[in-house]
Amino acid sequence: MRFQLFAIAVLLLLESPSISAILLPNISSIPPGFLPNVTAPAWDSFKKFLGCRPGEKFNGLAKIKQYFHYFGYIPNSPSNFTDDFDDVLESALRTYQQNFNLKVTGELDQQTLNKIVQPRCGNADIINGTTTMNSGKWTAFNTTSPFHTVGHYSFFPGNPPPRWPDSKRDLTYSFWPGNGLTDQDKSVFTRAFARWSTVIPMTFTETDSFNSDIRIGFFSGDHGDGEPFDGVLGTLAHAFSPPSGLLHLDSEEEWVVSGDVSTSSILSAVDLESVVVHEIGHLLGLGHSSIEEAIMYPSISSRTRKVELAQDDIEGIQKLYGKNPNYNGSSPLTPAIQERETNGGQYVHSLPSWLLISLLMPVGFFSLLF
Numbered sequence: 001m002r003f004q005l006f007a008i009a010v011l012l013l014l015e016s017p018s019i020s021a022i023l024l025p026n027i028s029s030i031p032p033g034f035l036p037n038v039t040a041p042a043w044d045s046f047k048k049f050l051g052c053r054p055g056e057k058f059n060g061l062a063k064i065k066q067y068f069h070y071f072g073y074i075p076n077s078p079s080n081f082t083d084d085f086d087d088v089l090e091s092a093l094r095t096y097q098q099n100f101n102l103k104v105t106g107e108l109d110q111q112t113l114n115k116i117v118q119p120r121c122g123n124a125d126i127i128n129g130t131t132t133m134n135s136g137k138w139t140a141f142n143t144t145s146p147f148h149t150v151g152h153y154s155f156f157p158g159n160p161p162p163r164w165p166d167s168k169r170d171l172t173y174s175f176w177p178g179n180g181l182t183d184q185d186k187s188v189f190t191r192a193f194a195r196w197s198t199v200i201p202m203t204f205t206e207t208d209s210f211n212s213d214i215r216i217g218f219f220s221g222d223h224g225d226g227e228p229f230d231g232v233l234g235t236l237a238h239a240f241s242p243p244s245g246l247l248h249l250d251s252e253e254e255w256v257v258s259g260d261v262s263t264s265s266i267l268s269a270v271d272l273e274s275v276v277v278h279e280i281g282h283l284l285g286l287g288h289s290s291i292e293e294a295i296m297y298p299s300i301s302s303r304t305r306k307v308e309l310a311q312d313d314i315e316g317i318q319k320l321y322g323k324n325p326n327y328n329g330s331s332p333l334t335p336a337i338q339e340r341e342t343n344g345g346q347y348v349h350s351l352p353s354w355l356l357i358s359l360l361m362p363v364g365f366f367s368l369l370f
């Protein structure tokens, strides 16, 4: 009987949607043995390529070519990438180094590898061969308008670049019901949207119908749009250009919903609001920026909070939609937003909840039975 009950419980666990949400009110009170056994962050293995130089061959180097292909630095995908450090890889590295303001060496040096392994947005830096970050601007700088100062924000490719039409200034958003988010989880998104609506004449309103302009969901691995997530760290989220309205977050991250993420006991903890503010920029039409302070910079370290729009972000988004008449450019960007006072990063919205449930639930079960 006990075994049957336990088997039923296990079956229920296996059959319940793998993406549900649990909030751990105080994760530090959970014995370390019950914390998820986190595998190595997605790109940690790239660290072994330190010092690889053009002309050499190194076991596994094809993986770093796939990385550069994914983010747009190697445009054409051969059926198989080789492990040779060839011209294609060197050229990708040089462009990447320009985009991230690194010393342009064309080599896998320490500064470059440190940047490559940092968690980041899954959106490409170069789309259809068009780079709008530094490297593209340098080309424009050299060939067309040497004295013209360009901003560092960018848009998705297109002429004109894609944006929400004039008839759409009051957008609705909704959450994929399968995630079962709480009001507290949803409030993170409310705050993130408010940071953008403060500076442009647009509003964002939550609706219950998943038929809204913007549809938000946490998913893991391959989730049907050709852009699979990769587990802990690596790519964190992605969002599609207007007017698609899709914002996807990797449900396998340790998302911190509230509190000071920098003090989280989980090294791979990611601040949800920081990532959501960035992805909303994409939903509205912004591409990546080379300015490290900008929200639209592609990468963010774990246990880091970055939620304030930088001047670069504001200039970019106002170029697309104009200025919010109530925004005077000098007042604090989000006067109505109260930062939640910290409880030491204790609130972790741990979406790989099946893992935690499967660890914790049998314990509860057995204590009930015995």
Ligand SMILES: [Zn+2]
Pocket (backbone or CB within 6 Å): 121, 122, 123, 278, 279, 282, 288, 298
């Ligand atoms: Zn991005």
Ligand SMILES: [Zn+2]
Pocket (backbone or CB within 6 Å): 223, 225, 227, 238, 248
């Ligand atoms: Zn997706």
